Amino acid sequence: MNSLEGVVVQIQGLSSSAGDISRLHVILKQAEESLRSESTRLSPILNQLDPSNHSLGYLYILEACTSASVSKEQAAMLVPYIARFISYCAPEQIRLAPEKFIAVCKRFKDQVMLLGTPMRGVAPLQAAVRKLQNSSEHLTTLHPEFLLLCLLAKCYKTGLSILEEDIFEVDQPRDLFLYCYYGGMICIGQKRFRKALELLHNVVTAPMSSINAIAVEAYKKYILVSLIHNGQFSTSLPKYTSSAAQRNLKNHCQPYIELANSYSTGKIAELEQYVQTNEEKFESDNNLGLVKQVVSSMYKRNIQRLTQTYLTLSLQDIANTVQLNSPKEAEMHVLQMIQDGEIFATINQKDGMVRFLEDPEQYKSCEMIERIDSSIQRIMSLSRKLTTMEEQMSCDPQYLAKAGRERQRFDFDDFDTVPQKFNI
Structure with missing residues (x-):
């Protein structure tokens, strides 16, 4: 039964019913080490299996095949096999071994990047996300991998399709950080600045015990997008933001906060000078393109301010006031706005x-x-969902135990610090 031929026979014979698949799962677990030891001989076996009918066995073979580092030539051979498997595999079978499915998909992502063809991974990983999800509200570990490939392949619209869904269930906190960060970048690429702000805001204000690099990079982009979309930025973070973020984010993003301060003056020459002085810093952060959009947006903000004061104005006066080079350039800005x-x-x-x-x-x-x-229907749906989540939390044993301990501590403190009463 340890021979490769025996494993193939078991996969082919035990993939028809739920009971057989459960037995096969036990056999595959027992053969896992021997499969990995034979990883270089496994790829021909894939031709003997049907990814739609033998999904669990196919998954174990693929995972063993990709467990070791692969060369560019090996990646070119494996990528079509994995893409076909992801497209045709049965969700009920691969969910029996989700950790292996996730590992294979992540290695697939690495392989298409090794080949320099991220576009080849976009559609398969989108299918993988759907097959791994329990519902559209479930954020899987594969969400960030999919969005990363969308970014690299510049398939922003494909990435947006998954960002429109409300998320309530998260497997790992890091997945949420990366999902919102990559999602924010995709929205920036599509000029969906309002949605980008929402996603980047989620990264910055998410619970964290210590500051992390993802939150720092998200905060830099959050500042820039705030200036582009709102024309202003406030360093004040909401009360629910973690103390780690409150204390440390500003220290790691000082050039961006100073950029926002320069922007608030409305003086384009000073802003351009600041950008030129710090160009190397912004470029090393891969944010120079976004910074240039910030500079461009100041012209728009200054033109918008004119609409609050004047009913009519000549293009020459607009060019002079906003510090544009010519009436023609002012006309182009006004037309675009x-x-x-x-x-x-x-x-x-x-x-x-x-x-x-x-x-x-x-x-x-x-x-x-x-x-x-x-919008009203969506708000009502979110309200019902929050009520359900609150009810579930109020019955959670761990939450009740912690709340009980906190209650005892506060009751004791209150007893020692009884407030003084006054007669009025």
Whole structure:
């Protein structure tokens, strides 16, 4: 039974029913060491198995095949096998050995990166996430791996498809940090700055006993995206932010906080000078492109401020006030802002005048009503979910035990520090 041929026979004969698959699982566990010792001879065996019918056995063979380091040539041979397996494997079988499925998928990600073809891994890893998930609310260890490949392959829209789902169940805290960080970067790539801020905010404010590199890098991008999207940044973090983050994040991101301070003055020349002085730092952080977007956004903010003061203004006056090089450049900025819905205005090409308008949205169209209704339905769903989670937590033995200990401590403290009473 320890021979490879015997294992193949068992896989082929015990993959038809739930009872047989349970027996096969026991046999495969016993043969695990011998499979790994024969890892160099296993790849031909894969041709004798069907990944859809023999998913559990196929998984054990693949895991053993990829357990040792592989060369570029070996990766080129294994990648098609793994991609086909992920696409066709039966979820109920691979969930019997989720740790092995995760290991194979992570090695698959490493192999497509070794080959320099991250695009080849995007669709298979998206399928792997779906097959490993218990529900769409479950954040698996493969979520960050998938989003990383989307980033490397610049498949931002594919990554967005998974970021729209609300997450309530997390396997490992590190998975949440990476999921939100990579997700924030994907949203930045798609100019979805509001969603990017939400995800980066989750990283910065997540519970942590000590500061970590992911949170530091997320905070740097959080500052930059706040300036681009909101035109301002506050160093104050919410009360629920961990004390480790409250104490240390600012110290690790001082150049970015100083950038925000320079931005708040509204003086484009000073901002550009600061960026030029610290260009090497921003480039080493791979944030120089985002910093340049911050500089560009200041022109927009200064133009938006003009709409609060003037009803009409010439393109020359806009160029002078905002410190643009020419009326033509001012016209291009204004046109782009009108197209993006950032201001409401009309341009008279004949006399070079810009007329600023009020927001024409009356919030009574069918489309707007549908959007509002959709938002209300989502909020109601989230409220029900939070109520359910609160009820489950209130019945959790570990939570009750800890709450009981805390209650005793506070009761004792209150007894020793009874507040003085006054007659009024």
